[in-house]
Structures are given as structure tokens and as C-alpha cells.
Amino acid sequence: QSVLTQPPSVSGAPGQRVTISCTGSSSNIGAGYDVHWYQQLPGTAPKLLIYANFNRPSGVPDRFSGSKSGTSASLAITGLQAEDEADYYCQSYDSSLSGHVVFGGGTKLTVL
Amino acid sequence: QVQLVQSGAEVKKPGASVKVSCKASGYTFTSYGVNWVRQAPGQGLEWMGWISAYNGNTNYAQKLQGRVTMTTDTSTSTAYMELRSLRSDDTAVYYCARWDSSGYLDYWGQGTLVTVSS
Numbered sequence: 455q456s457v458l459t460q461p462p463s464v465s466g467a468p469g470q471r472v473t474i475s476c477t478g479s480s481s482n483i484g485a486g487y488d489v490h491w492y493q494q495l496p497g498t499a500p501k502l503l504i505y506a507n508f509n510r511p512s513g514v515p516d517r518f519s520g521s522k523s524g525t526s527a528s529l530a531i532t533g534l535q536a537e538d539e540a541d542y543y544c545q546s547y548d549s550s551l552s553g554h555v556v557f558g559g560g561t562k563l564t565v566l
Numbered sequence: 567q568v569q570l571v572q573s574g575a576e577v578k579k580p581g582a583s584v585k586v587s588c589k590a591s592g593y594t595f596t597s598y599g600v601n602w603v604r605q606a607p608g609q610g611l612e613w614m615g616w617i618s619a620y621n622g623n624t625n626y627a628q629k630l631q632g633r634v635t636m637t638t639d640t641s642t643s644t645a646y647m648e649l650r651s652l653r654s655d656d657t658a659v660y661y662c663a664r665w666d667s668s669g670y671l672d673y674w675g676q677g678t679l680v681t682v683s684s
Contacts, residue, residue, distance in 0.1 A: 456610065490670040492611075499661055499674040500603075500611065506668055543611050547669055554627060555601065555669075560610040 457482060457551070458544050458558035465564040466534045474529045474561045476544035482556060484525035487547040491520055491529045494541040494560075503542070504529060531563070539565045568592040570662055570675035577681045578652050585648040586678045588662030595643035596620045599665035602636060602647045604658040605677075612658075616665060617645060652682045 459477040466472040476489060483489055491504040502511050504520035507527065519530045527546075531538055544558040573587040588600065602614040615626035617636040624636050635648045645662055660678045663671035 488669055492671070499677050500663075500671075501674070502670060502672050505666075505670040505672070511672065541610075545611075545670065551628070554625070555613040555616070557603075557611045557613060 456559040457548055457556040458546060460542075460544060460558040460561045462559070463562045463564065465566055466531075467566045468534050468536065470534050471530065471532045472534060472563065473531075474542050474544075474563070476527045476529070476558050478525050478527075478546060478548075478556075480525065481550040482525075482546045482548040483522065483527060485549055487549075489520070489522050489527035490545045491518075492543045492545065494543065496540070500543065534565055536565050539563055568664065568673045570664065570673055572660075572662060572675040572678045575679040575681070577683065580653060580682060580684055582652050582682075583648060583650040584652060584680050585646055586660050586662075586680070588645040588647070588675050590643045590645070590664070593664075595638075596640055598667075600636070600638065600645040601663045601665045601671055602634075603661045603663060603671070605661070606655070606658040609658075614647070614660075619645065649680075652680075654682050656680065657682045 488506045492500040493503045494500045507522040508520045517532045521528050542561045548556045569591045571589045596619045599618045601616045617624045619638045633650050637646045662675040664673040666672050
């Protein structure tokens with residue numbers, strides 16, 4: 455049971471827009487801690503996709519965007535492409551766990 | 567460019583210990599922390615703990631307290647993660663990742679598969 459809740463799977467056709475939610479609580483996202491997102495392509499290490507809620511590292515296409523409100527955050531992907539098929543994880547910090555990093559359970563994105 | 571290169575795959579018997587290394591290059595090692603994250607087969611990411619490469623301070627996940635030790639060797643810019651009393655459910659890919667002070671993991675190692683089997 456992950457501290458941050460994500461839908462197990464989402465899907466969309468090429469060119470469409472999808473969103474992935476990340477729901478926390480008052481001890482993590484709701485406490486004001488930043489949310490970060492990672493993309494894990496099959497058989498590879500995770501890669502930082504969005505940091506501090508909505509910032510993109512250099513090289514990440516602007517098709518990827520992040521937002522945060524209250525106890526939740528979202529990752530949006532527009533103009534879906536086949537190479538976006540991957541697992542996506544949100545990450546934050548939880549003050550009730552003695553300063554521990556917490557991950558969402560991950561969401562599998564399927565491009566139809 | 568920043569790189570984290572981990573040691574190779576390991577096969578261990580239940581009750582044994584494993585020590586995984588993570589050699590950093592392309593940045594000032596002592597300016598960042600190192601986190602360890604593991605991923606069991608077909609499962610999500612699990613945070614294991616963090617070590618400051620500056621002063622060696624550590625913070626471990628509660629479920630691993632007493633079985634895990636994280637260390638660094640600043641002379642070789644290498645971080646280590648040792649896990650003791652291995653069980654079958656410790657079978658996973660273990661990743662090291664650089665910890666930015668803003669709270670995210672910006673560079674990751676390639677992963678090390680640790681298999682625990684009798």
C-alpha cells in the first residue's frame with residue numbers, strides 16, 4: 455500500500471491527451487511538499503520527468519506538464535506518442551515518516 | 567556528464583549479505599546526497615534510504631532499519647549499500663540515485679539485480 459495513490463493504468467490513442475493523478479494527504483502533498491514525476495521505460499532505470507510540481511529538466515518535451523493542488527498532483531501528457539508507453543511514478547516527502555521519501559504505486563501508460 | 571555506475575548482478579542465499587556499489591562521476595560528489603531505491607520484479611519503486619556524501623549522515627526506511635547500512639568513500643566518489651540477513655522478498659533491482667537538495671532524484675544508476683535464492 456503506497457502512501458501516494460496513483461491509478462494502476464491509463465491509456466490513450468496517439469495524439470490524445472492523458473492525465474495521471476497522484477493523491478496524497480495532509481502529511482505529504484497537502485503539507486506543501488513538492489511532487490516530482492519519473493518515467494520508467496521498459497527494462498530501464500527511472501528518469502526524472504518533472505521536478506518541483508511543474509518544472510521540466512532540460513531535454514524533456516513540453517508535451518509533459520505537471521500541476522499540484524491541495525493534497526493531489528497530476529501529470530499531463532499531450533500529443534501522445536508510441537514512445538511514451540512506460541510506467542510513471544510520483545514522489546514526494548512525508549513528514550509523518552521521519553523524513554522519508556515516498557513514491558506512488560506507479561501508473562502504466564498504454565498507447566493504443 | 568553526470569554518471570552513476572553500479573556494480574554487477576549478484577546471487578545470494580537466504581541469510582547472506584550483499585553490498586552494492588555506485589560510482590559517481592561528472593560532478594562534485596560531496597555536494598549531493600545518494601538515495602537507494604529498489605524495485606521487486608513487476609512491482610513499483612520502494613525507497614530504502616539516503617546518505618549525505620558530505621558528512622555521512624543517513625536516514626533509512628523504517629522497514630529496513632537494522633538490516634541496511636549505507637556508506638560512502640569520498641576518495642573514490644563511490645556510495646555503497648549493504649543489506650544483511652537476505653530473504654527471498656529482497657530479490658529486486660537496486661538503484662542508486664543522486665539526491666538534489668530540492669528533494670528529487672535527478673540522476674540514476676543503471677540498476678543492480680540482486681537475486682536471493684536457495
